[in-house]
Amino acid sequence: MSEKATTYEVMAAAIARELRDHELWFLGMSTGPQTILLLTRLPIVAMALAQHTHSPNSWMLVAGWVMNPVVGQVPTRMESEFGTSLGEWPCEAYNNSLAMSYSAARHEIDVGFGSAAQVDKYGNCNTVAIGSYERPKVRLVGPINQPGHFSLFGREIIIVPHEKRNFVDRVDFVSGAGYLDGPGCREELGLKRGGPCMILTDKAVFRFDPETRLAMLASVHPGITLDEIVAETGYTHSYVPAEIEQTPLPTPDELRLMRELLDPNARMLPR
Amino acid sequence: MQPDIKVRTLSEAAALVPSGCRIHFGGMAVHNHPMAFVRQLLRQGTTNLTVVSHVSAIDVDMLIGEDRVRRLEFSYVGLEEFGTAPCFRRAVQNGQLELSEYSEPVAFERFACSARGMPFFTTREMVGTDIPAVNTDILEVSDPFGTGTYHAISAAEPEWVVIHAPMADEYGNVLFFPHRQLPEDLDLTASRTSRNVIVTVEQIVSHDRVRQLPYLNLIPRFRTTAVVEVPYGAHPCSCLHVYDQDREHLEHYATAARDPASFGQYLDKYVYGLADEAEYLERVGAAQLARLRQIGGGLQ
Numbered sequence: 001m002s003e004k005a006t007t008y009e010v011m012a013a014a015i016a017r018e019l020r021d022h023e024l025w026f027l028g029m030s031t032g033p034q035t036i037l038l039l040t041r042l043p044i045v046a047m048a049l050a051q052h053t054h055s056p057n058s059w060m061l062v063a064g065w066v067m068n069p070v071v072g073q074v075p076t077r078m079e080s081e082f083g084t085s086l087g088e089w090p091c092e093a094y095n096n097s098l099a100m101s102y103s104a105a106r107h108e109i110d111v112g113f114g115s116a117a118q119v120d121k122y123g124n125c126n127t128v129a130i131g132s133y134e135r136p137k138v139r140l141v142g143p144i145n146q147p148g149h150f151s152l153f154g155r156e157i158i159i160v161p162h163e164k165r166n167f168v169d170r171v172d173f174v175s176g177a178g179y180l181d182g183p184g185c186r187e188e189l190g191l192k193r194g195g196p197c198m199i200l201t202d203k204a205v206f207r208f209d210p211e212t213r214l215a216m217l218a219s220v221h222p223g224i225t226l227d228e229i230v231a232e233t234g235y236t237h238s239y240v241p242a243e244i245e246q247t248p249l250p251t252p253d254e255l256r257l258m259r260e261l262l263d264p265n266a267r268m269l270p271r
Numbered sequence: 272m273q274p275d276i277k278v279r280t281l282s283e284a285a286a287l288v289p290s291g292c293r294i295h296f297g298g299m300a301v302h303n304h305p306m307a308f309v310r311q312l313l314r315q316g317t318t319n320l321t322v323v324s325h326v327s328a329i330d331v332d333m334l335i336g337e338d339r340v341r342r343l344e345f346s347y348v349g350l351e352e353f354g355t356a357p358c359f360r361r362a363v364q365n366g367q368l369e370l371s372e373y374s375e376p377v378a379f380e381r382f383a384c385s386a387r388g389m390p391f392f393t394t395r396e397m398v399g400t401d402i403p404a405v406n407t408d409i410l411e412v413s414d415p416f417g418t419g420t421y422h423a424i425s426a427a428e429p430e431w432v433v434i435h436a437p438m439a440d441e442y443g444n445v446l447f448f449p450h451r452q453l454p455e456d457l458d459l460t461a462s463r464t465s466r467n468v469i470v471t472v473e474q475i476v477s478h479d480r481v482r483q484l485p486y487l488n489l490i491p492r493f494r495t496t497a498v499v500e501v502p503y504g505a506h507p508c509s510c511l512h513v514y515d516q517d518r519e520h521l522e523h524y525a526t527a528a529r530d531p532a533s534f535g536q537y538l539d540k541y542v543y544g545l546a547d548e549a550e551y552l553e554r555v556g557a558a559q560l561a562r563l564r565q566i567g568g569g570l571q
Contacts, residue, residue, distance in 0.1 A: 029300065031349045065453055080351050080516065082302050082452045083509060088568065096451040098379060098460060105376075105396070128372070129363075133405050139363035141349035141356070144326070147374040147397045177399025189398050214420065 005250050007202050008042060008269040009258055011159075011223050013250035014205060015046035018157060018198060021055040023110035024102060026153065027062050028145045029081035030115060038159045038202075039115045041268040044071055048262045049254060061109075064100065068092035071262045104152045107193065112149040112156050114196075118171045119158055121215050121237050123178025123196035123208060125150070126171035133173060146176040155197040162201035167234035179213035204229050205247055206239070215239060219247040277443030279497040281548060284469050285311040287497065288431050291319040291341075295382075295427065295461050296330050297434030298508060299454035301351050301516045304330035305435040305471050307504035307548045313337055314542060321428050325378035325457065329508065329524055330499045332356040333542075335368060336534050342369040344408075344427075346378035356552055357528035371408050372398040373397070373424065381427035385464035393421035421533060432465045434458040435505045436490070437513055439472045440480065443495030446487040448512045455511060462490045469497045501548055501558055514563040520555070 015132055019025065025047050026042040030039040037113075047060045048071035057163065060068050063081040069091040087094075095101055102108050116125035117140055127146055131137030146183060149156050156176070159165045178196045179186060207218040219237050220229060226244060233239070263269055277289075285308060288294060321342040322331055328350055334340050335348075336358030348359040362368045373381070374397055384392045393412060403409040403422055412423040438446040438460070444556030445462075447455055462468050470490065475498065480486055504510070507520035527537040545551050549551050552560065 029351065031351055032354045033352055036352055048365070055464055080301055082300065082511065083515060085454060087450065087511070094450070097456045102571055105394075126400075133401070135366050136364055139355075139360045142345060142347040142372055143374050143397075143400065143402055144347045145375040147400045147402065148376055149397050150400075151396055173405075174399065174401045180399060187398065190395070193429065235274065 001221065005255055006269070006271045007221060009250050009255060010247055010270070011042055011200055011202065012046040012049055012258060013254050014052075014200060014247055015043060015157060016050040016053065016254070019047065019055055019058065019111060022057045023055065023109045024059050024108055025061065026064060026109045027113050028149075028155070029063060031141050034161060035115050038161065039113055041258070042159065043113045043157075044069070045258060045268050049257055052257050052261070061102065065095040066091050067094065071268070072230040072264060074267065083132070105147055106169065107152055108236050109152065110154040112153040114146055114149050114156050114158050114176055115160050116146070116158070116176065117166065118168045119160055119166060119199060120168050120171045120178070121235050121239075122180060122182060122198065122213055123158065123215060124171045124174045124180060125158065125176030125178065126173045128173040128175045130172055143175040150178065150194060150196070151191055152210040153194055155194060158196050158199045160199065160201055162203040162229070164232050164234045169234075169236050179208065183211070183213050192262055203232065216241060217244070220246040221247045222249060274442045274492065276441050277495055277498050278441045278475060279499055281311045281471070281499050281501060282315065283308060284471075284497045284499045285315050285317065286306070287467075287469065288312065288317055288433070290317050293321040293323060293428070294431040294433065295323050295429035295464070297432070297458040297461055298330065298505065299326045299457055301328050301521060301556065302452075302454040302509045302511055303435055303505050304328060304508045305457065306330060306506060306508055307341070307501040307502060307551070308433050308435075308469070308471050308499075309333060310542045310548070310551065313339070313538070323381075323411050323427050324376060325382070328356065329521065332358045332528065333538075335359050335362050336528060337538070338367070338496055340368065342371065344371040344373070346373050346375040350521060350525050353525040357525065358534065371406050372402060373406070374402070377424055381424060382457070382460045384424075385426040385428050386460050387436045389426060391423050391425050395421055397422055428465055429461070429465050431467045431469070432461050433469045433471070434462060435471045435510060436477045437473050437510065439470055439495070439498040440476055440478045441498070442478060443470070443492035443498050444478075444481045444488045445470050445472065445490035445495065445498070446476070446481065446484060447489045449487065453513055459489050462494055468495050469499070471499045471501045472496055473502055473504065473510060475500045499517045503552055504548070506555065506560070512568055513566060515561070515565050517555075517559065517563055519559075
């Protein structure tokens with residue numbers, strides 16, 4: 001494969017490397033075209049890539065009800081969580097009832113994907129309100145399924161566009177509980193597992209320091225400079241490590257799988 | 272002896288719903304909302320509603336935009352790919368709406384709890400979030416069996432339930448397709464939470480059809496108060512397996528509703544300026560409606 005990988009392909013490969021075999025992965029709904037691309041279509045390609053490279057025993061829950069779709073044969077771009085055309089995706093199983101064949105409350109889901117208007121230095125997420133709750137500056141859509149992603153799932157991959165306003169010191173409202181106010185907070189509330197494992201943007205990857213629980217810059221995507229990251233990151237804590245790594249490019253095999261098998265018509269990821 | 276005929280006109284059915292009541296509108300996200308019924312409530316002046324919902328969209332947004340909703344119990348109001356719900360956003364930012372919000376599975380479970388006749392259930396799903404701090408309806412309880420503390424959540428208990436479905440007979444038996452998606456299944460659950468259930472349908476079919484397909488009769492007539500034939504009654508939302516959501520229309524709404532003046536123009540064009548839903552279909556246009564048709568889609 002001679003062509004250069006796109007940013008979306010770099011991101012998909014980064015997600016795929018974060019996923020493991022024998023896991024349940026859950027993908028929910030999102031709002032707005034940009035979020036649907038980053039939080040719905042990108043993880044679908046990434047999960048399929050993982051299934052084709054290292055995780056054949058994993059199980060993909062798209063919108064919680066279309067399971068293990070044959071991603072390369074998907075007839076639509078997936079703009080909604082439901083719909084007549086989504087019901088025509090070739091897949092391995094469907095859930096057509098509220099009584100699902102898996103249980104989030106029993107902690108059966110290993111990985112979820114989330115986004116937010118604000119994500120803070122401890123990985124707390126906000127999809128409810130900017131400003132005060134009673135008289136918000138901007139009212140957002142509501143908590144939807146975010147609370148459970150952070151309290152019931154094994155780990156959460158946060159995906160946000162890399163813009164300064166998205167990265168805040170403290171979210172105005174916690175709809176997804178990251179590490180709250182730092183070390184020990186989750187444990188005190190009895191949240192024995194779960195929480196965010198990475199923040200993936202179109203420019204970089206952040207991971208959480210196991211001691212301080214602070215979001216730290218883990219790698220920068222190819223072609224992006226540190227200055228660009230700093231200019232678009234609103235965090236005030238020291239998040240830049242001494243040595244900056246580059247987010248690995250997809251391998252030639254991963255790139256071939258994405259372009260030829262999983263997304264042959266670029267319906268999922270623009271390129 | 273013949274059973275009662277449950278068929279009503281849209282205005283007759285809408286007149287059953289009193290101002291000030293506690294009501295659930297079926298559907299989820301941009302699918303299967305009883306939009307014709309919502310438009311008729313707007314025309315008839317019904318107001319001061321407490322809406323108990325889970326994942327709402329243009330249905331609740333329009334009612335909020337016209338100040339018909341006093342209180343909203345919910346998890347989400349938005350337009351999926353078309354962005355946030357403009358009227359909801361404006362009303363909350365102006366402090367005009369009483370909110371009681373929950374996570375999505377909890378909002379679903381409130382209806383399942385009602386359907387089982389249970390007054391409340393418990394969960395730890397929202398632990399760590401700020402939701403219990405701002406929602407005074409969420410109470411803390413200890414498990415009498417000694418496993419710790421939980422959030423207690425009240426059952427949904429709507430006084431009125433209005434849903435949109437594919438077919439019903441004139442006695443009020445409501446038929447669903449066999450391969451349902453979650454929005455349809457949530458509607459079935461909601462239909463079991465009240466004795467005041469209004470169902471708008473794409474088509475009234477013969478009672479013989481029901482007898483031939485009794486396994487599709489998932490809301491039997493003892494549950495229904497009224498059925499109303501309203502073709503395209505979920506437009507601009509989808510009616511799953513019958514037609515898709517009208518993406519152009521929803522996109523237009525998402526823009527128009529951002530500003531009170533253009534929202535007013537939208538309502539004049541599609542609600543107040545039209546005598547009934549037949550005129551609504553003419554206004555949307557046969558060509559556009561035909562483009563949305565997906566009969567039998569998703570029934571593989």
